[in-house]
Amino acid sequence: MSAPRIAIVGATGAVGHEFLRVLAEREFSMGSIKLLASPRSAGQKLTFRGEQHVVQALADDSFGDVDVVFFSAGGEISRKFAPKAVDAGAVVIDNSSAFRMQHDVPLVVPEVNRAALAGHQGIIANPNCSTIILVLALQPLHQAVGLRSVVVSTYQAASGAGQRAMDELHRATRAVLAGEQPPKPDALAQSLAFNLFPHVDVFMPDGFTREEDKMLFEVQKILALPELKVDATCVRVPVARCHSESVQVHLQRELSVADAQQLFAATPGLELLDDPANARYPMPIEYAGRDEVAVGRVRRGRVFEPGLTFWLVGDQLKKGAALNAVQIAEAL
Ligand SMILES: NC(=O)c1ccc[n+]([C@@H]2O[C@H](COP(=O)([O-])OP(=O)(O)OC[C@H]3O[C@@H](n4cnc5c(N)ncnc54)[C@H](OP(=O)(O)O)[C@@H]3O)[C@@H](O)[C@H]2O)c1
Secondary structure (H helix, E strand, C coil): CCCCEEEEECCCHHHHHHHHHHHHHCCCCCCCCCEEEEEEHHCHHHHECCEEEEEECCCCCCHHHCEEEEECCCHHHHEEEEHHHCCCEEEEEECCCCCCCCCCCCCCCHHHHHHHHCCCEEEEECCCCCHHHHHHHHHHHHHHHHHEEEEEEEECHHHHHHHHHHHHHHHHHHHHHHCCCCCCCCCCCCCCCCEEEEECCCCCCCEEEHHHHHHHHHHHHCCCCCCEEEEEEEEECCCCCCCEEEEEEEEEECCCHHHHHHHHHCCCEEECCEEEHCCCCCCCCCCCCCCCCEEEEECCCCCCCCEEEEEECCCCHHHHHHHHHHHHCCCC
């Protein structure tokens, strides 16, 4: 096959910009690139590999001349336009949650379940960013000793809610530092300056949020463990970039800390940084812009037996979104 012609829907957004960086960084071989966004951005120019490209308004007929479309403009846009792209003959890799739980749509983290790509019908879903970070660490434990259940708390960066949320955090922080009242939040549920809140996506009738549900159902689907229990609490924190996760796993069989560390270190996509004596553990500031998800603070659990407790950090715009999607395209 000749080099695919690429389109990015949502090219002007936080994930869209990351797509451009990742495609350039990986020297992704392509015939052409088409940048699509809302009519608000039509005519805007974005630089890719040193050349300027004009952003076009997304339309029904945007897909006749492309082979692979990366969607990152929210679920509503994906639901409306991804089927049109498939009808036009393109393969869709979708960053939204629109199709993730559909049976005929593979939900893929290439290091974990690349084989699921084989059955695709034109749409492949990129998992939720917190899910991608978590499954990279769960998969080796599942393969080695089996999982019984998982308890996870996330510390999610502002940019996880998009460019407007990032801008809002900056504005609110500047206001507080200037001794002023922060502006009323708009992109985020609460003001995030010098604050955090346990509210990512909407609340469901049972008290969990939709983000917490995504972590449960998507982990079950990716690991092909429909009975696995995942109890998540998702928290937004005033960090620019990189999600962190505190994880407790209840294992089927005993696994020593040293063996778990060795497993993590040998897992593609994971990096072990676990040297507490020298205050070395993963932090967002060190993993922003990095491909690898970092794992540290690995220790024997005190609640679950046998169990492990550990800490994860991963760039949710990169491995949690654009990089994972580009790796799917590479795998195809
Ligand atoms: N941020 C993350 O860390 C992250 C991680 C994983 C997955 N995701 C998912 O990726 C998607 C994009 O997230 P984001 O953070 O990049 O959001 P964002 O910064 O708010 O960007 C949204 C993008 O969608 C475009 N868009 C909005 N309305 C549109 C319309 N009617 N037609 C065409 N394009 C339209 C915007 O174009 P304009 O600039 O013209 O408005 C912009 O390019 C979401 O589904 C999100 O859940 C995000």
